[in-house]
Amino acid sequence: MNIAKEAYRISKKIPPEEKFGLISQMRRSAVSVSSNIVEGCGQSSDKDFKKNLAIAIGSAFELETQYLLCVELNFITNS
Numbered sequence: 001m002n003i004a005k006e007a008y009r010i011s012k013k014i015p016p017e018e019k020f021g022l023i024s025q026m027r028r029s030a031v032s033v034s035s036n037i038v039e040g041c042g043q044s045s046d047k048d049f050k051k052n053l054a055i056a057i058g059s060a061f062e063l064e065t066q067y068l069l070c071v072e073l074n075f076i077t078n079s
Contacts, residue, residue, distance in 0.1 A: 004030040007063060014075045022075070026066045032059035 007030030011023045033056050040052025070076045 001034045003033050003060070003063070006030075010067070010070075010076055014070060018075070022066055022070060026063060026070075029059045029063040029066060032056070033063065 004027075007026050011026050014023050014026075036052045036056035036059065040049040040056070043049045043052060067076075071078045
């Protein structure tokens, strides 16, 4: 959940015209990380748990890419 809170904090610095673009995508990716981990914990098999962890990792990579794009576009600074 800390990743999601940080993504929300950072996304407030992005220009408002990106509300339905990068801001929305970053927030959804960040929430997806913790959501999929928790969902995986509730699964009855290790196979299902691993599947959810793989999805969470994918969302984390998406968020990293979106963050780096924001840095490249000078919407935020690399901190």
